[in-house]
Amino acid sequence: MAAVLPDPFAAWFARQGWTPRPHQLRVLAAAQAGRSVLLVAPTGGGKTLAGFLPTLIELHATPRAGLHTLYVSPLKALAADIARNLMRPVRELSLDITIATRTGDTAAAERRRQRAAPPNILLTTPESLAVLLTDPEAAARFAPLTAIVIDEVHALAGSKRGDQFSLCLARLAALAPAARRIGLSATVAHPAALAAYVSRDGAGGGVEPIKVSDGTPPDISMILPGDRLPWSGHMGLAAAPEILARIRSAGMTIVFVNTRAQAELLFQELWKLNDATLPIAIHHGSLEPEQRRRVEQAMAEGRLRAVVATSSLDLGIDWGGVDQVLQVGAPKGVSRLLQRVGRANHRMDEASRAVLVPANRFEVLECEAAILGVAAGELDGDPPRPGGLDVLAQHILGMACAGPFHPDALYEEVRRAAPYRALSRQDFDDVVAFVETGGYALAAYERWRKLFRDAEGRLHVRSDRIARQHRMNIGTIVEEPLLKVRYAGRGGGTLGEVEEYFVNMLTPGDTFMFAGRLLRFLGLRETVCEVADGGDGDPKVPAYAGGRMPLTTGLADRVRAMLHDAATWGAYPEPVQEWLALQKKRSRLPGRDDLLVETFPRGNRFYLVAYCFEGRNAHQTLGMLVTRRMERFGMVPLGFVATDYVLACWSAREPIGVARLFEQDMLGDDLEAWMAESSMLRRTFRNVAVIAGLIERHQPGAEKNRRQVTVNSDLIYDVLRRHQPDHILLRATHADAAGGLTDVGRIAGLLARVRGRVRHMALSRVSPLAVPVLLEIGRESVRGEEGDDLLLEEAELVAEAMGEGEPQGWLF
């Protein structure tokens, strides 16, 4: 049953020239019946207004004081924009409604004001909400809450921020049990999981799903560089002239790329060709927020013709006049591509225009697969994993700060958050023990416990100081150690931030590209990287850890199928057809359910190339495991390189009996041993330790040097691993690593699928399909062992070059 707009609202809609959309009325009806809603709609569907309409109408009918609606968005900027947009109907309809935003940027005076007189509508972020809920007065403040609007649910659910927010929702349900929820989401692969996330019982109960049709399917095409199709590389610079031509032909274009390094390089390349000086800007997550805001402003005002952007523009408000979207480099996944394509704003009845620009031959296949995937509506994305125990630890301490709690009651409460529905009592109790005293087998910290239990078994936070300290450390985003990039001299402007390890590799005088400029590195001053404009030599480009998305399983399957089915090749550009035909003649094509492994000699080495199509991360792990095994079989592996499509290893001896290298049992001890030592696990542990509160980012009075966090977490990891390998934080680390990051599951799936079906081709020379990965060697390769071996080689090389023999002793 659809609701009807009250007269003043109907009139206001009419004045805008709008008609209420069916989904807006359905949301209104559900809300008026006190039901929760998950609204799934594409960008530009009037989603946000649908979320707020029930609130505005209700407060119009019965104005009141106190908090009525809480709006939570993953983006700080979005909260501010929405507040501005809401003010318009409120003003024009003369509604007696107060609105305020609360984010990390909100000034202390404004926070005090909100405390004294809570607004009717509060717009905030998950982190700020978590802070608000640690307040002893939270119960009184949130008791009158009637509605919760959750924006971009799909971007929250499944992440650690989403875990944190789900726990906050569970707490809100305890404080204001009747409050209904409205979740707003883009189209996703697992709508039922999102409904569970939005629901009050964590299982999807009482949530009405409302789906808006995606409208006209997008019009996605592909363009190739004019002269030749590159064999390898991911930057797509060869197509710069074609990209510029496309920009020229449209009003406003977003040029999406996959990494910040690619953004910098492509931006430079475009400006080299940009004789007409079209206004083209750059936008990525490492740039100074102020600069990003200026670019967004210029877009909104239509002053730009193009923006080269990374995922920093994937979310956010609609930019009005975007006419087309270009995706340079492989799209990596159908959902991600759709999200980006949706950025080309359009009326619902008009197709959005997008153009894919593959950077190499394999990416042509991937782009084709993505276009087919979009047409088939085949969304990808992993089903949500269980909530992180580190996030739970942070939440438990936060709840203790709000007031004493009984563990039995809190356990029941957190299990109403969808990510924690299956949480065992054992894990819950272990996390509580961790919060209390560290949860160590060695009871050394009894006297420094953070929580104490009263006679009724309720837990209290020990001191105000602990509560204060905790509030400063709330949040689940852990940044890599970053250094600010600033022009030298007094009042030199800040350009943004780069990762510390990149700066460590620079020597003064080196040049690098950043913020669309060519910069000369002058030196490091405390935590600031000082630069000047210009300089010569071959500039470096900062790369960022985890900057690259791996290929999704769905797309990988499509690519495999397309390769196998020669009948579909007609759709590809001619060079690609030739390439595949030649591969078929010289070797064979990877099959749907087998694993093609080629070996061939080249130079004085032997190469082994496995066509796994499981994504770069999975291949990295597989490479470690395969080279370990090659070593055991005496093949003397020298190194490997992984792309999204294949794994290539090279060795001093010829690999024979190749099938045994890919046997399933490699996922046992080898994996354990490698995982424990890997830097990936150390990084994961650091994040877990920071989120769980073992390592504090901020201490009252002093900003702790972020550099120290890295050091400390590694040391802690080693100690904990040796003395209490089943500690709750190590368990949390393994769950994280196995769940989202290492793609161990994909390797396991691959090994099971191809068991007994490893097709080994012993060739006399490199095959056409193997050329791209061989070209990657040297560009980036990982050695079998880290650390000592590398140091030895380096030390010997340096000694050799400097004419130093093995010394008898350094004479000083």
Add this chain to the structure above:
Amino acid sequence: MTLAPLHLAGERLMLDPAGALVWPARRLLAVADLHLEKGSAAASRGALLPPWDTRETLDRLAALLRRHAPRTVVAVGDSFHDAAGASRLLAADAVRLAAMTAVADFVWVLGNHDPTPAQCVRGNFVLEWRAGPLVFRHQAAASAAGEISGHFHPKAAVPVQGTMVSRPCFVADARRVLLPALGTYTGGLDVRDPAIARLFPRGGRVFLLGRERLFSFPYAAR
């Protein structure tokens, strides 16, 4: 395990990859910055780090004592993370430390973290200690000859194959040696930091700690 020989002020010294300095002629072992009970110090401020750091550091020290059977052990300061550190030792750790101080003469050079002698710990507490042409102190002096010190927790990062390998290290020139920190929870200060660089105006060498050996690189003053 391969030790690296080093000559300082005419004396032949050996650097142990575990992060200690040995003076064979005197059967002397020098270590720096044990920072015992750093874990419990953090716990008292609200960061409940795993509590085994003292046990681990004592493991390292015990291995060095077994390997070199020194007559004298010089700990060049910051042996305890704070003045009350010794009083927080768990009973088992206190017993182990007592056993070690029974088999060798311990010289405890006082550092900025432990400026007063620790109670109930056997040994000689000194501000600095001289032996032959060598002087052992906590923090390097502006001008020095034959000086062995700690304090800075030096570490060095070497760019290899597009990544950085970073390790604790010794830093040495003709006049002085900086020892790496032996403590379990001790982080490091990069040798390019001005605080260290100014001690080596003409450069020197760094010796990065490896599993079985040291890795030596020239250390350029900047």
